[in-house]
Amino acid sequence: MTALDAVSVYTPAFRVPLENLAEPLGLTDIQVRLFRRFHGLDEIRFDPDRSLADLLHAAAAGIDGLRGQEDRVRYVIHGRAMPVVVPYPRNPLHEVCRQLGLAHALTFTVTQQSCASGLLAVDLAGRLLDGDGDPDALALVFTGEKAFTRDARLLPGTSIFGEGAAACLVSTDGPRDRLLAYACDQQGGFDAEFGESFDRFQREYRPSLAAVMRRAVAEARLGFDDIALVLPHNVNIVTWQRLCHLIDYPVDRVVLANVPVNGHLFCVDAFANHRTALEQGLLREGDHYLVAAVGAGAGATYSAMVFRH
Incomplete structure:
Protein backbone atom coordinates (compact mmCIF):
# COMPACT_ATOMS: atom_id res chain seq x y z
CA MET A 1 0.00 0.00 0.00
CA THR A 2 1.30 3.45 -0.96
CA ALA A 3 0.46 6.29 1.42
CA LEU A 4 1.23 9.99 1.60
CA ASP A 5 2.48 10.50 5.15
CA ALA A 6 2.93 14.24 4.66
CA VAL A 7 2.43 16.79 1.91
CA SER A 8 4.07 20.22 1.91
CA VAL A 9 3.70 22.92 -0.73
CA TYR A 10 5.64 26.11 -1.33
CA THR A 11 4.02 28.77 -3.50
CA PRO A 12 5.72 32.17 -3.86
CA ALA A 13 4.03 35.23 -2.43
CA PHE A 14 5.03 37.24 -5.53
CA ARG A 15 2.16 37.34 -8.02
CA VAL A 16 2.09 38.87 -11.48
CA PRO A 17 -1.21 40.12 -12.96
CA LEU A 18 -2.03 38.49 -16.26
CA GLU A 19 -1.79 41.78 -18.16
CA ASN A 20 1.84 42.23 -17.08
CA LEU A 21 2.75 39.00 -18.87
CA ALA A 22 1.38 40.12 -22.24
CA GLU A 23 4.64 41.67 -23.49
CA PRO A 24 7.14 38.99 -22.30
CA LEU A 25 4.89 36.18 -23.55
CA GLY A 26 3.87 37.94 -26.77
CA LEU A 27 0.15 37.86 -25.95
CA THR A 28 -2.36 40.09 -27.70
CA ASP A 29 -5.09 41.93 -25.78
CA ILE A 30 -7.60 39.40 -27.08
CA GLN A 31 -5.49 36.49 -25.83
CA VAL A 32 -5.17 38.09 -22.39
CA ARG A 33 -8.94 38.57 -22.18
CA LEU A 34 -9.43 34.96 -23.29
CA PHE A 35 -7.19 33.67 -20.49
CA ARG A 36 -8.91 35.88 -17.91
CA ARG A 37 -12.59 35.69 -18.84
CA PHE A 38 -12.81 32.25 -20.47
CA HIS A 39 -10.08 30.21 -18.77
CA GLY A 40 -10.34 31.85 -15.36
CA LEU A 41 -6.69 32.89 -14.88
CA ASP A 42 -5.99 36.12 -12.99
CA GLU A 43 -2.49 36.08 -11.49
CA ILE A 44 0.58 33.90 -11.93
CA ARG A 45 3.02 33.09 -9.12
CA PHE A 46 6.78 33.52 -9.55
CA ASP A 47 9.81 33.61 -7.27
CA PRO A 48 12.47 35.47 -9.25
CA ASP A 49 14.98 35.41 -6.37
CA ARG A 50 14.93 31.65 -5.72
CA SER A 51 16.58 28.88 -7.71
CA LEU A 52 14.95 25.53 -8.38
CA ALA A 53 16.94 24.01 -5.50
CA ASP A 54 15.61 26.81 -3.28
CA LEU A 55 12.03 26.03 -4.30
CA LEU A 56 12.44 22.33 -3.52
CA HIS A 57 14.13 23.07 -0.20
CA ALA A 58 11.32 25.44 0.79
CA ALA A 59 8.76 22.70 0.09
CA ALA A 60 10.72 20.09 2.09
CA ALA A 61 11.07 22.49 5.02
CA GLY A 62 7.32 22.15 5.61
CA ILE A 63 7.52 18.42 6.33
CA ASP A 64 7.98 18.15 10.09
CA GLY A 65 8.10 14.35 9.90
CA LEU A 66 11.30 14.48 7.87
CA ARG A 67 13.44 15.95 10.64
CA GLY A 68 15.19 13.22 12.59
CA GLN A 69 14.01 10.58 10.11
CA GLU A 70 16.49 11.29 7.34
CA ASP A 71 18.14 7.87 7.71
CA ARG A 72 14.81 6.18 6.86
CA VAL A 73 14.58 7.91 3.46
CA ARG A 74 15.78 5.41 0.85
CA TYR A 75 14.59 7.17 -2.32
CA VAL A 76 14.24 10.76 -3.48
CA ILE A 77 12.36 11.25 -6.75
CA HIS A 78 11.72 14.48 -8.64
CA GLY A 79 8.63 14.35 -10.87
CA ARG A 80 9.29 16.98 -13.51
CA ALA A 81 7.63 18.25 -16.67
CA MET A 82 10.70 19.60 -18.46
CA PRO A 83 13.63 17.32 -19.45
CA VAL A 84 16.22 20.08 -18.90
CA VAL A 85 15.86 22.76 -16.22
CA VAL A 86 19.39 24.01 -15.41
CA PRO A 87 22.72 24.24 -17.30
CA TYR A 88 25.10 21.28 -17.02
CA PRO A 89 26.71 20.30 -14.63
CA ARG A 90 24.36 21.73 -11.97
CA ASN A 91 21.90 19.32 -10.39
CA PRO A 92 19.33 21.01 -8.12
CA LEU A 93 17.97 17.69 -6.84
CA HIS A 94 21.40 16.60 -5.62
CA GLU A 95 21.94 20.05 -4.13
CA VAL A 96 18.79 19.91 -2.03
CA CYS A 97 19.47 16.31 -0.96
CA ARG A 98 22.86 17.39 0.43
CA GLN A 99 21.21 20.30 2.23
CA LEU A 100 18.59 18.01 3.79
CA GLY A 101 21.02 15.28 4.84
CA LEU A 102 19.71 12.86 2.23
CA ALA A 103 22.89 12.33 0.18
CA HIS A 104 22.72 8.61 1.03
CA ALA A 105 19.38 8.11 -0.73
CA LEU A 106 18.95 6.74 -4.24
CA THR A 107 18.03 9.88 -6.16
CA PHE A 108 16.61 10.32 -9.65
CA THR A 109 14.25 12.34 -11.81
CA VAL A 110 11.32 11.26 -14.00
CA THR A 111 10.15 13.47 -16.87
CA GLN A 112 8.65 10.93 -19.26
CA GLN A 113 5.04 11.95 -18.63
CA SER A 114 5.52 15.72 -18.61
CA CYS A 115 2.98 17.34 -16.24
CA ALA A 116 1.70 13.91 -15.17
CA SER A 117 5.18 12.91 -13.95
CA GLY A 118 4.33 13.89 -10.38
CA LEU A 119 1.78 11.09 -10.13
CA LEU A 120 4.22 8.71 -11.80
CA ALA A 121 6.81 9.62 -9.15
CA VAL A 122 4.38 8.80 -6.33
CA ASP A 123 3.58 5.45 -7.93
CA LEU A 124 7.28 4.65 -8.41
CA ALA A 125 8.04 5.62 -4.82
CA GLY A 126 5.42 3.18 -3.55
CA ARG A 127 6.64 0.39 -5.81
CA LEU A 128 10.26 0.86 -4.76
CA LEU A 129 9.34 0.88 -1.08
CA ASP A 130 7.22 -2.23 -1.50
CA GLY A 131 10.13 -4.04 -3.13
CA ASP A 132 12.57 -2.78 -0.52
CA GLY A 133 11.15 -5.05 2.15
CA ASP A 134 11.74 -2.60 5.02
CA PRO A 135 8.41 -1.40 6.49
CA ASP A 136 10.16 1.62 8.04
CA ALA A 137 11.64 2.86 4.76
CA LEU A 138 10.42 6.16 3.32
CA ALA A 139 10.59 7.97 0.00
CA LEU A 140 10.56 11.70 -0.65
CA VAL A 141 8.83 12.88 -3.83
CA PHE A 142 9.46 16.39 -5.16
CA THR A 143 7.59 18.30 -7.84
CA GLY A 144 8.06 21.83 -9.12
CA GLU A 145 10.14 23.82 -11.59
CA LYS A 146 11.16 27.28 -12.67
CA ALA A 147 9.27 28.92 -15.53
CA PHE A 148 12.51 29.95 -17.17
CA THR A 149 11.67 30.36 -20.88
CA ARG A 150 8.67 31.50 -22.89
CA ASP A 151 7.98 27.93 -24.00
CA ALA A 152 8.12 26.81 -20.37
CA ARG A 153 5.70 29.54 -19.30
CA LEU A 154 3.01 29.36 -21.96
CA LEU A 155 0.67 26.63 -23.17
CA PRO A 156 -0.84 28.55 -26.11
CA GLY A 157 -4.58 29.09 -25.88
CA THR A 158 -4.82 26.86 -22.81
CA SER A 159 -2.82 27.93 -19.75
CA ILE A 160 0.12 29.84 -18.30
CA PHE A 161 2.66 28.20 -16.00
CA GLY A 162 3.76 29.60 -12.66
CA GLU A 163 6.37 28.56 -10.12
CA GLY A 164 6.15 26.55 -6.91
CA ALA A 165 7.16 23.22 -5.44
CA ALA A 166 5.75 20.33 -3.44
CA ALA A 167 7.31 17.63 -1.29
CA CYS A 168 5.57 14.40 -0.29
CA LEU A 169 6.79 11.87 2.24
CA VAL A 170 5.70 8.43 1.03
CA SER A 171 5.45 5.20 3.02
CA THR A 172 3.84 1.79 2.60
CA ASP A 173 1.75 1.86 5.77
CA GLY A 174 0.73 5.45 6.49
CA PRO A 175 -2.57 5.92 8.33
CA ARG A 176 -4.17 8.27 5.79
CA ASP A 177 -4.08 9.37 2.15
Missing part, protein backbone atom coordinates in the same frame (compact mmCIF):
# COMPACT_ATOMS: atom_id res chain seq x y z
CA ARG A 178 -3.70 5.77 1.02
CA LEU A 179 -3.50 5.07 -2.70
CA LEU A 180 -6.30 2.75 -3.85
CA ALA A 181 -5.89 2.89 -7.63
CA TYR A 182 -3.69 4.40 -10.33
CA ALA A 183 -4.70 4.51 -13.99
CA CYS A 184 -2.55 5.88 -16.79
CA ASP A 185 -2.97 6.08 -20.56
CA GLN A 186 -0.03 7.12 -22.72
CA GLN A 187 -0.68 8.10 -26.33
CA GLY A 188 2.54 8.39 -28.30
CA GLY A 189 0.89 9.66 -31.46
CA PHE A 190 1.27 13.27 -30.33
CA ASP A 191 4.79 14.59 -30.82
CA ALA A 192 6.52 17.15 -28.62
CA GLU A 193 5.43 20.12 -30.72
CA PHE A 194 2.05 18.61 -31.70
CA GLY A 195 1.94 20.47 -35.02
CA GLU A 196 -0.89 19.11 -37.17
CA SER A 197 -1.93 16.73 -34.38
CA PHE A 198 -2.86 19.62 -32.04
CA ASP A 199 -6.50 19.73 -33.15
CA ARG A 200 -6.84 15.99 -32.57
CA PHE A 201 -5.24 16.36 -29.14
CA GLN A 202 -7.77 19.08 -28.27
CA ARG A 203 -10.67 16.88 -29.41
CA GLU A 204 -9.46 13.81 -27.53
CA TYR A 205 -8.27 15.60 -24.39
CA ARG A 206 -11.45 15.47 -22.30
CA PRO A 207 -12.72 12.04 -23.44
CA SER A 208 -9.28 10.52 -22.81
CA LEU A 209 -8.96 12.03 -19.34
CA ALA A 210 -12.54 11.07 -18.50
CA ALA A 211 -11.82 7.46 -19.50
CA VAL A 212 -8.75 7.30 -17.24
CA MET A 213 -10.68 8.82 -14.33
CA ARG A 214 -13.47 6.28 -14.78
CA ARG A 215 -10.91 3.46 -14.87
CA ALA A 216 -9.22 4.61 -11.67
CA VAL A 217 -12.55 4.87 -9.86
CA ALA A 218 -13.58 1.41 -11.07
CA GLU A 219 -10.24 -0.12 -10.06
CA ALA A 220 -10.76 1.33 -6.59
CA ARG A 221 -14.15 -0.49 -6.60
CA LEU A 222 -16.00 2.80 -6.25
CA GLY A 223 -18.38 4.96 -8.25
CA PHE A 224 -18.19 8.70 -8.82
CA ASP A 225 -20.85 9.14 -6.14
CA ASP A 226 -18.23 7.84 -3.69
CA ILE A 227 -15.65 10.46 -4.71
CA ALA A 228 -15.92 13.34 -2.27
CA LEU A 229 -13.50 15.59 -4.13
CA VAL A 230 -11.44 15.90 -7.31
CA LEU A 231 -7.99 17.49 -7.13
CA PRO A 232 -7.33 18.64 -10.70
CA HIS A 233 -4.36 19.82 -12.68
CA ASN A 234 -4.93 23.57 -12.90
CA VAL A 235 -4.87 23.94 -16.66
CA ASN A 236 -7.94 26.21 -16.65
CA ILE A 237 -11.48 26.37 -15.28
CA VAL A 238 -13.49 25.86 -18.47
CA THR A 239 -11.79 22.52 -19.17
CA TRP A 240 -13.00 21.18 -15.83
CA GLN A 241 -16.49 22.59 -16.27
CA ARG A 242 -16.81 20.69 -19.54
CA LEU A 243 -15.15 17.57 -18.18
CA CYS A 244 -17.53 17.47 -15.21
CA HIS A 245 -20.44 17.69 -17.63
CA LEU A 246 -18.97 14.76 -19.56
CA ILE A 247 -18.63 12.49 -16.51
CA ASP A 248 -21.74 13.83 -14.75
CA TYR A 249 -19.81 15.02 -11.70
CA PRO A 250 -20.59 18.22 -9.72
CA VAL A 251 -18.08 20.91 -10.63
CA ASP A 252 -18.37 22.39 -7.13
CA ARG A 253 -16.60 19.28 -5.84
CA VAL A 254 -13.53 20.03 -7.98
CA VAL A 255 -10.93 22.18 -6.20
CA LEU A 256 -10.53 25.07 -8.65
CA ALA A 257 -9.72 27.88 -6.20
CA ASN A 258 -6.04 27.88 -7.11
CA VAL A 259 -6.47 28.36 -10.85
CA PRO A 260 -6.95 32.16 -10.73
CA VAL A 261 -4.15 32.81 -8.21
CA ASN A 262 -1.46 30.25 -9.06
CA GLY A 263 -1.57 29.53 -12.75
CA HIS A 264 -0.60 26.02 -13.83
CA LEU A 265 2.26 24.82 -11.57
CA PHE A 266 4.50 22.14 -13.08
CA CYS A 267 3.38 18.81 -11.52
CA VAL A 268 2.51 20.69 -8.29
CA ASP A 269 -1.20 21.39 -8.86
CA ALA A 270 -2.54 18.20 -7.27
CA PHE A 271 -0.54 18.76 -4.08
CA ALA A 272 -1.40 22.47 -3.90
CA ASN A 273 -5.05 21.52 -4.24
CA HIS A 274 -4.59 18.86 -1.53
CA ARG A 275 -3.35 21.58 0.83
CA THR A 276 -6.29 23.82 -0.06
CA ALA A 277 -8.75 20.97 0.51
CA LEU A 278 -7.35 20.39 4.00
CA GLU A 279 -7.21 24.09 4.87
CA GLN A 280 -10.83 24.57 3.82
CA GLY A 281 -12.05 21.43 5.59
CA LEU A 282 -13.19 19.80 2.35
CA LEU A 283 -11.74 16.36 3.20
CA ARG A 284 -12.86 14.32 6.18
CA GLU A 285 -11.34 11.14 7.52
CA GLY A 286 -12.34 8.21 5.33
CA ASP A 287 -13.27 10.35 2.30
CA HIS A 288 -12.24 9.12 -1.13
CA TYR A 289 -10.76 11.64 -3.54
CA LEU A 290 -9.41 11.55 -7.07
CA VAL A 291 -6.30 13.26 -8.39
CA ALA A 292 -6.00 13.91 -12.13
CA ALA A 293 -3.19 15.11 -14.38
CA VAL A 294 -2.39 15.41 -18.08
CA GLY A 295 1.07 15.62 -19.57
CA ALA A 296 1.77 16.86 -23.09
CA GLY A 297 5.29 16.45 -24.39
CA ALA A 298 6.68 13.37 -26.10
CA GLY A 299 3.16 12.13 -26.60
CA ALA A 300 0.17 12.69 -24.32
CA THR A 301 -0.31 11.13 -20.89
CA TYR A 302 -3.59 10.98 -18.96
CA SER A 303 -3.36 9.91 -15.33
CA ALA A 304 -5.67 9.55 -12.34
CA MET A 305 -5.21 8.31 -8.78
CA VAL A 306 -7.82 7.50 -6.15
CA PHE A 307 -6.91 7.95 -2.47
CA ARG A 308 -8.67 7.37 0.84
CA HIS A 309 -8.03 10.22 3.26
Whole structure:
Protein backbone atom coordinates (compact mmCIF):
# COMPACT_ATOMS: atom_id res chain seq x y z
CA MET A 1 0.00 0.00 0.00
CA THR A 2 1.30 3.45 -0.96
CA ALA A 3 0.46 6.29 1.42
CA LEU A 4 1.23 9.99 1.60
CA ASP A 5 2.48 10.50 5.15
CA ALA A 6 2.93 14.24 4.66
CA VAL A 7 2.43 16.79 1.91
CA SER A 8 4.07 20.22 1.91
CA VAL A 9 3.70 22.92 -0.73
CA TYR A 10 5.64 26.11 -1.33
CA THR A 11 4.02 28.77 -3.50
CA PRO A 12 5.72 32.17 -3.86
CA ALA A 13 4.03 35.23 -2.43
CA PHE A 14 5.03 37.24 -5.53
CA ARG A 15 2.16 37.34 -8.02
CA VAL A 16 2.09 38.87 -11.48
CA PRO A 17 -1.21 40.12 -12.96
CA LEU A 18 -2.03 38.49 -16.26
CA GLU A 19 -1.79 41.78 -18.16
CA ASN A 20 1.84 42.23 -17.08
CA LEU A 21 2.75 39.00 -18.87
CA ALA A 22 1.38 40.12 -22.24
CA GLU A 23 4.64 41.67 -23.49
CA PRO A 24 7.14 38.99 -22.30
CA LEU A 25 4.89 36.18 -23.55
CA GLY A 26 3.87 37.94 -26.77
CA LEU A 27 0.15 37.86 -25.95
CA THR A 28 -2.36 40.09 -27.70
CA ASP A 29 -5.09 41.93 -25.78
CA ILE A 30 -7.60 39.40 -27.08
CA GLN A 31 -5.49 36.49 -25.83
CA VAL A 32 -5.17 38.09 -22.39
CA ARG A 33 -8.94 38.57 -22.18
CA LEU A 34 -9.43 34.96 -23.29
CA PHE A 35 -7.19 33.67 -20.49
CA ARG A 36 -8.91 35.88 -17.91
CA ARG A 37 -12.59 35.69 -18.84
CA PHE A 38 -12.81 32.25 -20.47
CA HIS A 39 -10.08 30.21 -18.77
CA GLY A 40 -10.34 31.85 -15.36
CA LEU A 41 -6.69 32.89 -14.88
CA ASP A 42 -5.99 36.12 -12.99
CA GLU A 43 -2.49 36.08 -11.49
CA ILE A 44 0.58 33.90 -11.93
CA ARG A 45 3.02 33.09 -9.12
CA PHE A 46 6.78 33.52 -9.55
CA ASP A 47 9.81 33.61 -7.27
CA PRO A 48 12.47 35.47 -9.25
CA ASP A 49 14.98 35.41 -6.37
CA ARG A 50 14.93 31.65 -5.72
CA SER A 51 16.58 28.88 -7.71
CA LEU A 52 14.95 25.53 -8.38
CA ALA A 53 16.94 24.01 -5.50
CA ASP A 54 15.61 26.81 -3.28
CA LEU A 55 12.03 26.03 -4.30
CA LEU A 56 12.44 22.33 -3.52
CA HIS A 57 14.13 23.07 -0.20
CA ALA A 58 11.32 25.44 0.79
CA ALA A 59 8.76 22.70 0.09
CA ALA A 60 10.72 20.09 2.09
CA ALA A 61 11.07 22.49 5.02
CA GLY A 62 7.32 22.15 5.61
CA ILE A 63 7.52 18.42 6.33
CA ASP A 64 7.98 18.15 10.09
CA GLY A 65 8.10 14.35 9.90
CA LEU A 66 11.30 14.48 7.87
CA ARG A 67 13.44 15.95 10.64
CA GLY A 68 15.19 13.22 12.59
CA GLN A 69 14.01 10.58 10.11
CA GLU A 70 16.49 11.29 7.34
CA ASP A 71 18.14 7.87 7.71
CA ARG A 72 14.81 6.18 6.86
CA VAL A 73 14.58 7.91 3.46
CA ARG A 74 15.78 5.41 0.85
CA TYR A 75 14.59 7.17 -2.32
CA VAL A 76 14.24 10.76 -3.48
CA ILE A 77 12.36 11.25 -6.75
CA HIS A 78 11.72 14.48 -8.64
CA GLY A 79 8.63 14.35 -10.87
CA ARG A 80 9.29 16.98 -13.51
CA ALA A 81 7.63 18.25 -16.67
CA MET A 82 10.70 19.60 -18.46
CA PRO A 83 13.63 17.32 -19.45
CA VAL A 84 16.22 20.08 -18.90
CA VAL A 85 15.86 22.76 -16.22
CA VAL A 86 19.39 24.01 -15.41
CA PRO A 87 22.72 24.24 -17.30
CA TYR A 88 25.10 21.28 -17.02
CA PRO A 89 26.71 20.30 -14.63
CA ARG A 90 24.36 21.73 -11.97
CA ASN A 91 21.90 19.32 -10.39
CA PRO A 92 19.33 21.01 -8.12
CA LEU A 93 17.97 17.69 -6.84
CA HIS A 94 21.40 16.60 -5.62
CA GLU A 95 21.94 20.05 -4.13
CA VAL A 96 18.79 19.91 -2.03
CA CYS A 97 19.47 16.31 -0.96
CA ARG A 98 22.86 17.39 0.43
CA GLN A 99 21.21 20.30 2.23
CA LEU A 100 18.59 18.01 3.79
CA GLY A 101 21.02 15.28 4.84
CA LEU A 102 19.71 12.86 2.23
CA ALA A 103 22.89 12.33 0.18
CA HIS A 104 22.72 8.61 1.03
CA ALA A 105 19.38 8.11 -0.73
CA LEU A 106 18.95 6.74 -4.24
CA THR A 107 18.03 9.88 -6.16
CA PHE A 108 16.61 10.32 -9.65
CA THR A 109 14.25 12.34 -11.81
CA VAL A 110 11.32 11.26 -14.00
CA THR A 111 10.15 13.47 -16.87
CA GLN A 112 8.65 10.93 -19.26
CA GLN A 113 5.04 11.95 -18.63
CA SER A 114 5.52 15.72 -18.61
CA CYS A 115 2.98 17.34 -16.24
CA ALA A 116 1.70 13.91 -15.17
CA SER A 117 5.18 12.91 -13.95
CA GLY A 118 4.33 13.89 -10.38
CA LEU A 119 1.78 11.09 -10.13
CA LEU A 120 4.22 8.71 -11.80
CA ALA A 121 6.81 9.62 -9.15
CA VAL A 122 4.38 8.80 -6.33
CA ASP A 123 3.58 5.45 -7.93
CA LEU A 124 7.28 4.65 -8.41
CA ALA A 125 8.04 5.62 -4.82
CA GLY A 126 5.42 3.18 -3.55
CA ARG A 127 6.64 0.39 -5.81
CA LEU A 128 10.26 0.86 -4.76
CA LEU A 129 9.34 0.88 -1.08
CA ASP A 130 7.22 -2.23 -1.50
CA GLY A 131 10.13 -4.04 -3.13
CA ASP A 132 12.57 -2.78 -0.52
CA GLY A 133 11.15 -5.05 2.15
CA ASP A 134 11.74 -2.60 5.02
CA PRO A 135 8.41 -1.40 6.49
CA ASP A 136 10.16 1.62 8.04
CA ALA A 137 11.64 2.86 4.76
CA LEU A 138 10.42 6.16 3.32
CA ALA A 139 10.59 7.97 0.00
CA LEU A 140 10.56 11.70 -0.65
CA VAL A 141 8.83 12.88 -3.83
CA PHE A 142 9.46 16.39 -5.16
CA THR A 143 7.59 18.30 -7.84
CA GLY A 144 8.06 21.83 -9.12
CA GLU A 145 10.14 23.82 -11.59
CA LYS A 146 11.16 27.28 -12.67
CA ALA A 147 9.27 28.92 -15.53
CA PHE A 148 12.51 29.95 -17.17
CA THR A 149 11.67 30.36 -20.88
CA ARG A 150 8.67 31.50 -22.89
CA ASP A 151 7.98 27.93 -24.00
CA ALA A 152 8.12 26.81 -20.37
CA ARG A 153 5.70 29.54 -19.30
CA LEU A 154 3.01 29.36 -21.96
CA LEU A 155 0.67 26.63 -23.17
CA PRO A 156 -0.84 28.55 -26.11
CA GLY A 157 -4.58 29.09 -25.88
CA THR A 158 -4.82 26.86 -22.81
CA SER A 159 -2.82 27.93 -19.75
CA ILE A 160 0.12 29.84 -18.30
CA PHE A 161 2.66 28.20 -16.00
CA GLY A 162 3.76 29.60 -12.66
CA GLU A 163 6.37 28.56 -10.12
CA GLY A 164 6.15 26.55 -6.91
CA ALA A 165 7.16 23.22 -5.44
CA ALA A 166 5.75 20.33 -3.44
CA ALA A 167 7.31 17.63 -1.29
CA CYS A 168 5.57 14.40 -0.29
CA LEU A 169 6.79 11.87 2.24
CA VAL A 170 5.70 8.43 1.03
CA SER A 171 5.45 5.20 3.02
CA THR A 172 3.84 1.79 2.60
CA ASP A 173 1.75 1.86 5.77
CA GLY A 174 0.73 5.45 6.49
CA PRO A 175 -2.57 5.92 8.33
CA ARG A 176 -4.17 8.27 5.79
CA ASP A 177 -4.08 9.37 2.15
CA ARG A 178 -3.70 5.77 1.02
CA LEU A 179 -3.50 5.07 -2.70
CA LEU A 180 -6.30 2.75 -3.85
CA ALA A 181 -5.89 2.89 -7.63
CA TYR A 182 -3.69 4.40 -10.33
CA ALA A 183 -4.70 4.51 -13.99
CA CYS A 184 -2.55 5.88 -16.79
CA ASP A 185 -2.97 6.08 -20.56
CA GLN A 186 -0.03 7.12 -22.72
CA GLN A 187 -0.68 8.10 -26.33
CA GLY A 188 2.54 8.39 -28.30
CA GLY A 189 0.89 9.66 -31.46
CA PHE A 190 1.27 13.27 -30.33
CA ASP A 191 4.79 14.59 -30.82
CA ALA A 192 6.52 17.15 -28.62
CA GLU A 193 5.43 20.12 -30.72
CA PHE A 194 2.05 18.61 -31.70
CA GLY A 195 1.94 20.47 -35.02
CA GLU A 196 -0.89 19.11 -37.17
CA SER A 197 -1.93 16.73 -34.38
CA PHE A 198 -2.86 19.62 -32.04
CA ASP A 199 -6.50 19.73 -33.15
CA ARG A 200 -6.84 15.99 -32.57
CA PHE A 201 -5.24 16.36 -29.14
CA GLN A 202 -7.77 19.08 -28.27
CA ARG A 203 -10.67 16.88 -29.41
CA GLU A 204 -9.46 13.81 -27.53
CA TYR A 205 -8.27 15.60 -24.39
CA ARG A 206 -11.45 15.47 -22.30
CA PRO A 207 -12.72 12.04 -23.44
CA SER A 208 -9.28 10.52 -22.81
CA LEU A 209 -8.96 12.03 -19.34
CA ALA A 210 -12.54 11.07 -18.50
CA ALA A 211 -11.82 7.46 -19.50
CA VAL A 212 -8.75 7.30 -17.24
CA MET A 213 -10.68 8.82 -14.33
CA ARG A 214 -13.47 6.28 -14.78
CA ARG A 215 -10.91 3.46 -14.87
CA ALA A 216 -9.22 4.61 -11.67
CA VAL A 217 -12.55 4.87 -9.86
CA ALA A 218 -13.58 1.41 -11.07
CA GLU A 219 -10.24 -0.12 -10.06
CA ALA A 220 -10.76 1.33 -6.59
CA ARG A 221 -14.15 -0.49 -6.60
CA LEU A 222 -16.00 2.80 -6.25
CA GLY A 223 -18.38 4.96 -8.25
CA PHE A 224 -18.19 8.70 -8.82
CA ASP A 225 -20.85 9.14 -6.14
CA ASP A 226 -18.23 7.84 -3.69
CA ILE A 227 -15.65 10.46 -4.71
CA ALA A 228 -15.92 13.34 -2.27
CA LEU A 229 -13.50 15.59 -4.13
CA VAL A 230 -11.44 15.90 -7.31
CA LEU A 231 -7.99 17.49 -7.13
CA PRO A 232 -7.33 18.64 -10.70
CA HIS A 233 -4.36 19.82 -12.68
CA ASN A 234 -4.93 23.57 -12.90
CA VAL A 235 -4.87 23.94 -16.66
CA ASN A 236 -7.94 26.21 -16.65
CA ILE A 237 -11.48 26.37 -15.28
CA VAL A 238 -13.49 25.86 -18.47
CA THR A 239 -11.79 22.52 -19.17
CA TRP A 240 -13.00 21.18 -15.83
CA GLN A 241 -16.49 22.59 -16.27
CA ARG A 242 -16.81 20.69 -19.54
CA LEU A 243 -15.15 17.57 -18.18
CA CYS A 244 -17.53 17.47 -15.21
CA HIS A 245 -20.44 17.69 -17.63
CA LEU A 246 -18.97 14.76 -19.56
CA ILE A 247 -18.63 12.49 -16.51
CA ASP A 248 -21.74 13.83 -14.75
CA TYR A 249 -19.81 15.02 -11.70
CA PRO A 250 -20.59 18.22 -9.72
CA VAL A 251 -18.08 20.91 -10.63
CA ASP A 252 -18.37 22.39 -7.13
CA ARG A 253 -16.60 19.28 -5.84
CA VAL A 254 -13.53 20.03 -7.98
CA VAL A 255 -10.93 22.18 -6.20
CA LEU A 256 -10.53 25.07 -8.65
CA ALA A 257 -9.72 27.88 -6.20
CA ASN A 258 -6.04 27.88 -7.11
CA VAL A 259 -6.47 28.36 -10.85
CA PRO A 260 -6.95 32.16 -10.73
CA VAL A 261 -4.15 32.81 -8.21
CA ASN A 262 -1.46 30.25 -9.06
CA GLY A 263 -1.57 29.53 -12.75
CA HIS A 264 -0.60 26.02 -13.83
CA LEU A 265 2.26 24.82 -11.57
CA PHE A 266 4.50 22.14 -13.08
CA CYS A 267 3.38 18.81 -11.52
CA VAL A 268 2.51 20.69 -8.29
CA ASP A 269 -1.20 21.39 -8.86
CA ALA A 270 -2.54 18.20 -7.27
CA PHE A 271 -0.54 18.76 -4.08
CA ALA A 272 -1.40 22.47 -3.90
CA ASN A 273 -5.05 21.52 -4.24
CA HIS A 274 -4.59 18.86 -1.53
CA ARG A 275 -3.35 21.58 0.83
CA THR A 276 -6.29 23.82 -0.06
CA ALA A 277 -8.75 20.97 0.51
CA LEU A 278 -7.35 20.39 4.00
CA GLU A 279 -7.21 24.09 4.87
CA GLN A 280 -10.83 24.57 3.82
CA GLY A 281 -12.05 21.43 5.59
CA LEU A 282 -13.19 19.80 2.35
CA LEU A 283 -11.74 16.36 3.20
CA ARG A 284 -12.86 14.32 6.18
CA GLU A 285 -11.34 11.14 7.52
CA GLY A 286 -12.34 8.21 5.33
CA ASP A 287 -13.27 10.35 2.30
CA HIS A 288 -12.24 9.12 -1.13
CA TYR A 289 -10.76 11.64 -3.54
CA LEU A 290 -9.41 11.55 -7.07
CA VAL A 291 -6.30 13.26 -8.39
CA ALA A 292 -6.00 13.91 -12.13
CA ALA A 293 -3.19 15.11 -14.38
CA VAL A 294 -2.39 15.41 -18.08
CA GLY A 295 1.07 15.62 -19.57
CA ALA A 296 1.77 16.86 -23.09
CA GLY A 297 5.29 16.45 -24.39
CA ALA A 298 6.68 13.37 -26.10
CA GLY A 299 3.16 12.13 -26.60
CA ALA A 300 0.17 12.69 -24.32
CA THR A 301 -0.31 11.13 -20.89
CA TYR A 302 -3.59 10.98 -18.96
CA SER A 303 -3.36 9.91 -15.33
CA ALA A 304 -5.67 9.55 -12.34
CA MET A 305 -5.21 8.31 -8.78
CA VAL A 306 -7.82 7.50 -6.15
CA PHE A 307 -6.91 7.95 -2.47
CA ARG A 308 -8.67 7.37 0.84
CA HIS A 309 -8.03 10.22 3.26
